[in-house]
Amino acid sequence: MNVNISTYCTVSNHLVKVNGTEYFEGAPDEPNFLKALYQKLEMSYPKFFKMDDLSKLGVLGVELLKLHNPEISNYSDDEIGLVFQTSKGCISSDLSHQEKVNKKSPSPSIFVYTLANIVIGEISIKNKWFGESILFIAEENDTSSTINYLKSLILTNKSKCCILGIIDAYDNKTELKMALITKQELGIALNEQNLKAIFEK
Amino acid sequence: MDELIVKLKGQIIEYLNLEDINAEDIVNTDPLFGDGLALDSIDALELIVLLEQEYGIVVADPEKGKEIFESIQTLAEYISANK
Numbered sequence: 001m002n003v004n005i006s007t008y009c010t011v012s013n014h015l016v017k018v019n020g021t022e023y024f025e026g027a028p029d030e031p032n033f034l035k036a037l038y039q040k041l042e043m044s045y046p047k048f049f050k051m052d053d054l055s056k057l058g059v060l061g062v063e064l065l066k067l068h069n070p071e072i073s074n075y076s077d078d079e080i081g082l083v084f085q086t087s088k089g090c091i092s093s094d095l096s097h098q099e100k101v102n103k104k105s106p107s108p109s110i111f112v113y114t115l116a117n118i119v120i121g122e123i124s125i126k127n128k129w130f131g132e133s134i135l136f137i138a139e140e141n142d143t144s145s146t147i148n149y150l151k152s153l154i155l156t157n158k159s160k161c162c163i164l165g166i167i168d169a170y171d172n173k174t175e176l177k178m179a180l181i182t183k184q185e186l187g188i189a190l191n192e193q194n195l196k197a198i199f200e201k
Numbered sequence: 202m203d204e205l206i207v208k209l210k211g212q213i214i215e216y217l218n219l220e221d222i223n224a225e226d227i228v229n230t231d232p233l234f235g236d237g238l239a240l241d242s243i244d245a246l247e248l249i250v251l252l253e254q255e256y257g258i259v260v261a262d263p264e265k266g267k268e269i270f271e272s273i274q275t276l277a278e279y280i281s282a283n284k
Contacts, residue, residue: 035220046239049220105254108246109218 003151004187006161007069008179008198009061011037018068020201031172034060041067045126052093052113053169054086055122061165061178062123069180072161081132081159082120083150088170089116089137119167132159141166143192150181150190166199206277213273216251217244229274237272245270256284 009018014026014033024040026033034056038048041063048056066072072080093113100106112118117135124130132153136146146164153159166177177199181190188194210224217240231237234245248270252258258280260266269279 046219046221049218050243105250107250109243112243 001155001183002185002187003154003190004182004184005190005194005198006071006180006182006184006187007065009064009068009176010178010199010201011057011061011174011176014174016064017201018064020198023064033172034174047122047126050109051122052090052110052118053172053174054090054092054116054167055113055119057169057174057176058084058119058123058165058167059126061167061176062127062163065163065178065180072180075160077127077129078131079160080127080129081150081153081162082123082129082165083133083146083153083162084117084120084135084165084167085141085146086116086119086135086137086167087139087141088168090114090118092170119165123163132162143195147190147192147195154181154183202277202281205280206273209273209277209280212251212255213248216247227273229277230272233270233272233276248276252280256280258283 007019009016009023014028014030015022016024016037024037026036030036034053037060038056041060043063045059048059051059090113093110096110097106097114100110116137120133120135124133134149136142150162150164153162161180161182164179164181168175179195179198188198206229207224210227213219213227214222214224219238222238227238234240240248245266249260252260260269269276
């Protein structure tokens with residue numbers, strides 16, 4: 001049985017591409033790049049503004065995939081798996097929280113984002129999905145193990161499709177590689193070489 | 202009271218990151234939770250922090266929270282009576 005990449009997107013240096021084609025570009029020094037992308041996507045989700053950048057980026061990435069592959073909504077809410085990797089995790093929120101604590105004025109709304117896997121929670125809440133999910137934190141991305149994990153979820157029918165997210169948001173820099181992985185015949189075979197090729201387009 | 206309400210609306214927008222909402226969009230008597238502004242439990246904690254930091258008021262009795270945070274109007278009345 002094939003496991004394929006159906007749709008993919010990247011966000012790097014304020015440049016957004018979907019399936020290798022440019023979708024949106026924010027100014028390099030734009031401090032509100034994520035808000036600009038939110039507006040470009042014509043979203044209406046006030047909770048977005050309360051999120052940390054990691055969660056905002058993850059939520060926006062999923063919206064990009066949904067926009068370019070509406071078939072995602074054909075899957076049941078427990079059939080969509082989320083498999084994420086991050087190297088910097090929630091370091092931005094950790095530092096903001098530390099700064100607030102040092103000033104003796106901790107903020108509950110910052111504290112709740114001092115767990116990296118909140119990005120998966122926010123995506124799940126926004127889309128009302130409650131399938132399999134996991135987030136790996138490692139300095140170097142272990143693509144081989146992640147591919148094996150994705151394939152095992154799909155081939156054992158724990159998930160009918162998965163969203164792979166390689167995500168980092170730190171110091172106003174946002175890096176996202178996201179792909180919808182399915183059993184559909186159309187698409188690019190899921191392997192290390194192809195993932196590298198599409199994400200570097 | 203009117204001055205306090207205007208100030209409070211601005212502080213709530215800032216503390217809770219309500220970027221899509223302007224002060225004039227908030228009706229004084231609309232519920233803060235549920236329908237109205239649709240705030241959540243984390244927002245409730247932020248409101249408690251706001252009261253302490255901006256007005257030096259500590260909400261010691263959690264049972265009173267529902268009454269205090271019912272609307273901008275009730276919150277302003279509580280601040281006026283306790284600061």
